[in-house]
Amino acid sequence: MRNDLEQVFRAAYPRVVAVAARVLGSRDEAEDVAQEVFLSFGRSSVPGDEALPWLSVAAAHAALNHLRTGRRRAGRENAAGNGETFSPDVADAVVALDERRRVRAALSRLPRKQAVALVLRHSGLSYAEVAAALDLSPASVGTTVRRAESALRKELNRHASSE
Template identity: 35%
Template sequence: MNIPESTDTFKQVFYTHYPVVRRKLAALVRDETAADDLAQEVFLKLYRNPPDDPQALGAWLHRVLTRTGYDYLNKKARERLLQTRQEIFFNAEASPPSGEEAVLSKMEQEDVRQWLEELPDRDRQALLLRHSGYSYAEIAGKLGVKPPVVGTLLNRATQKLKQQAAETLP
């Protein structure tokens, strides 16, 4: 049975399986409207690319509806994350820091600079390069070390910086 060849067969499969597919999608995505759209998408995929074995139709529908539902959930999660980031960005842009916040930020920067100055030269360079966006390979080239050493070097430098911060902070 090749589903696209027979519209009657497809209609029969659609009317038989649609309620189950839609119910499973609604339970997965927890959105009735989205479940309707996603169920239609599943049956469109069935119409365009039916399973080779008609006996495996139920399993095929379950696999496709699950994948379609998870793709939808992942898309929604990415959209929420993007929206959150945009809100943070626009809120930060809309309200300039108060005088107190600016002074505290300046003091924190000065503390970090002082702690960095107390680090050995190679540790300080490694941290500054990594903070500037350099890759491990680029840092290795700049410092004259092998790339696998960079991770260890950065970890140790970070620990030293944290230790210095802990010693100077009340």
């Protein structure tokens, strides 16, 4: 076990959970993903000064993997599709939930590097932090994120027209 694990955990846990929650939309699931990420880090030989970028990327990857399995959607879809009538507030919430589900599904279909760049940037990491995490030049982060946003829009439109 690493001797710096507790220090890294205390410093990085909020960010790891935030990155995973951005992808998953659930703090509980994000905390589960964070546990997996820190277990992997504990077994790794990643230098302590490179921990935060490594953990951020690992959180994005783990959350995307979790999304791709689709395990979490089944219960919500059953609850939303059981034929009950909803008040306008509940209907709005169901529509918003469906929109988030569609975005997360589209995100899971993007190329991995684009999806991770988009998640990291929209989780509050700076261009320099995203660049360090993904081994990119800071100048290319903006282009990568814009391409990812464009690909996400295309993916959403493609699946909206097929429904």
